[in-house]
Amino acid sequence: MRCPAHPIATIALLYTSREVVLHDLFQERDPNLLDLCREHIQRLTPPLGWTLRDERAPAPIGAG
Numbered sequence: 001m002r003c004p005a006h007p008i009a010t011i012a013l014l015y016t017s018r019e020v021v022l023h024d025l026f027q028e029r030d031p032n033l034l035d036l037c038r039e040h041i042q043r044l045t046p047p048l049g050w051t052l053r054d055e056r057a058p059a060p061i062g063a064g
Contacts, residue, residue: 005037009056011044018050024057
């Protein structure tokens, strides 16, 4: 089952460094990465022992 919401960010799972890296949504879909919607990003928790690194650009002031 797929999420019907539009993706807003792309995540990469870096197994060697045990990191989940959150990026702004990539223009081209990469089958090795995951595109997630706002709700799934908000609920995202890394596996035990992993870190979550957010590399998204800051939202402009006044963006809601």
